[in-house]
Amino acid sequence: MEKVRVGLDERSYDIHIGVGTLSSLGELCRGVALKGQAAIITNPTVGELYLQVVQDSLERAGYRVKVISIPDGEEYKCSATLEDIYTGLLSAGLHRGAFIVALGGGVVGDIAGYAAATFLRGIPFVQVPTTLLAQVDSSVGGKTGINHPMGKNLIGAFYQPRLVLIDLLTLDTLPEREYLCGLAEALKYGIVLERELFDYIAASTAAIKSLDKGVLQHVVSACCRIKASVVERDEREGGLRAVLNYGHTIGHAVETLTEYRTYKHGEAVAIGMAQVAMLATLLGHASQEDLQRITALMVELGFQMQLPDFPLDAYLEAIAHDKKKGDAGVNFIFNRGIGEFVIESVTDVRTLLQQLQH
């Protein structure tokens, strides 16, 4: 098992990455001095596959375990589900000495983390991410939260887990579309933060597509290491952490315009990354050769890059709605070559977006 440290003073923790690691969870929880009762929060899809091994491991380590299952789906990352979680925790008699285990993808991780941040003013929690997206992104860095009818992820807290346990074997049961969504986020780190990772992914496409565990171990560890280093420098997104939103401005607009029905988040982000890479080249931040390498790799991995056909004004409106109130312009993250980035506040978004390719 490989370990990546997230160094945040007294909130530091390790991410454990390996193959067949789920049965070590109980031992690892003991290792970070977690005490009391454990509440596993999961959903029926993941629970059917991995709950038993996780529960057995915790019980073997001497923990009493309560299981709370929430419905599967982004639409359940909401206050009603959160309320149900609190009710489950309270009825099981959990007190401040207890801890939560989030077993699932980003939806379970985000809501379970937020429940942990707020239940009895905060109890410890552990992330056991089972999607590639959650393993390379959402389980690391402490962003927790739920959606609000007025927008996604609007309610939440920065709250770091005590440990993250990644079992690469869980990716074997992941639907292909979900796997590709995670790959988009992995590629993001390569394009804007580490050329070496980009080159490694480019040289390993066949192994990545066949879920080769050695290659995945390298890719997931690299992503966690890169994300950890960003979060260590900017935990609460005062500046640098925004780089992790590469491709997301256009991606969010695509999701909004298609009413969250056509594309999964990672698919929309992939479209956004391809488009913003093209803009970066037009603006002189990257060369034509860089752009060709990025798009060739995205095609090879199977990403769709075509921007859905909506009028320019619809894109402008979606982006204006997304932008934080008070900002003078819209912050765009561009790749500088491959492996570096530049953040620019764009005031004339119309002129920029006129260059998008449909």
Ligand code: NAD
């Ligand atoms: P998800 O949690 O909905 O999981 C996708 C699907 O895969 C679900 O149906 C789930 O039940 C299923 N699944 C999970 N693991 C499986 C496995 N091993 N085998 C088979 N099926 C499995 O989606 P996601 O892409 O993991 O996460 C998306 C969420 O993450 C969004 O809510 C997004 O806002 C959030 N997110 C948070 C952060 C953060 O920093 N906190 C970052 C990125 C995304």
Ligand code: GLY
């Ligand atoms: N996924 C973006 C972040 O963690 O900041």
